[in-house]
Amino acid sequence: xxxxxxxxxxxxxxxxxxxxxxxxxxxxxxxxxxxxxxxxxxxxxxxxxxxxxxxxxxxxxxxxxxxxxxxxxxxxxxxxxxxxxxxxxxxxxxxxxxxxxxxxxxxx
Amino acid sequence: xxxxxxxxxxxxxxxxxxxxxxxxxxxxxxxxxxxxxxxxxxxxxxxxxxxxxxxxxxxxxxxxxxxxxxxxxxxxxxxxxxxxxxxxxxxxxxxxxxxxxxxxxxxxxx
Numbered sequence: 001x002x003x004x005x006x007x008x009x010x011x012x013x014x015x016x017x018x019x020x021x022x023x024x025x026x027x028x029x030x031x032x033x034x035x036x037x038x039x040x041x042x043x044x045x046x047x048x049x050x051x052x053x054x055x056x057x058x059x060x061x062x063x064x065x066x067x068x069x070x071x072x073x074x075x076x077x078x079x080x081x082x083x084x085x086x087x088x089x090x091x092x093x094x095x096x097x098x099x100x101x102x103x104x105x106x107x108x
Numbered sequence: 109x110x111x112x113x114x115x116x117x118x119x120x121x122x123x124x125x126x127x128x129x130x131x132x133x134x135x136x137x138x139x140x141x142x143x144x145x146x147x148x149x150x151x152x153x154x155x156x157x158x159x160x161x162x163x164x165x166x167x168x169x170x171x172x173x174x175x176x177x178x179x180x181x182x183x184x185x186x187x188x189x190x191x192x193x194x195x196x197x198x199x200x201x202x203x204x205x206x207x208x209x210x211x212x213x214x215x216x217x218x
Contacts, residue, residue: 006150033205040194042114042211043151092150097141099150 002027006093006100013083013107020079021103023093028073034066035092037102043092049076083107111135112199114209122217124186129212131197132179137207139200140180142171144193151196154182187216 003026013019023032031050035043046066047055055068069077080087085107093100113132121127131140139158143151155164157173157180164171168191170183184191194213198206 001153004150009148039147040211040213042196042208044208045205048205094150097153097156099152102148102150104148 002029002095002098004093004095004098004100006103008103009101010104011106013105015084015107017083018079018081019083019105020077021091021093022077023075023100025074025095029095030073031095032070032076033094034068034076034078035094037090037092039090046078046091080105112197112207112209114197114212116212117210118213120215120217121187123188125216127184127187127214129182129195129197129214130179131181131199131209133199133207134178135199135207136177137199138177140173140177141198141200141206142180142182143196143198145196146193151194156200187214189216189218192216 005024007022011019031048033048034046036046037043045058046061047057047068049055049068049070051070051073065081067079088105088107091103115130119127139156141156142154144154145151155171157171160175160177162173168185172181192215194211196211197209200206
């Protein structure tokens with residue numbers, strides 16, 4: 001199975017700023033997924049990122065707030081834009097059934 | 109809309125006890141996965157079940173997929189403190205977008 005390197009592992013950010021989360025996969029994959037998770041709770045899919053096309057966003061998530069890049073088949077980024085305390089959460093990328101270790105974001 | 113109902117949401121037991129976690133749906137899934145997640149880490153896949161009636165064992169963990177592929181269970185025998193974590197079930201769709209249960213937070217007390 002794929003190995004995913006996700007960073008940063010955690011960050012504390014000021015409201016109104018943006019944070020970009022990176023995921024690097026050790027093999028080429030077509031689809032990557034971005035999730036949000038409150039600690040101890042289930043996962044909510046933000047968007048599906050395909051290489052060479054725009055990401056597909058789930059209901060409640062928009063590109064202006066969560067822009068995604070997918071420049072090649074091994075890399076993707078998720079940006080959390082104009083952050084507010086409500087964006088404090090864990091953000092995870094996945095490939096198939098394999099997940100990155102997550103980014104714990106706290107917005108103050 | 110496909111939904112997965114997972115229960116119980118919280119479980120606190122003593123070391124050595126047995127427990128069962130359930131995932132139920134009114135929809136048929138092509139496959140169902142069970143994950144375990146520890147704090148500060150992403151979910152780690154424990155097992156995938158794909159055949160109705162399938163039973164898989166992973167040491168003290170037994171996974172079962174219902175005959176109609178609408179439900180699944182995870183049974184842990186003689187739980188240990190190392191089993192503590194968040195257990196998640198997820199149903200696989202044909203487009204690989206997973207449908208997630210709400211999770212079961214398990215605490216095994218020594």
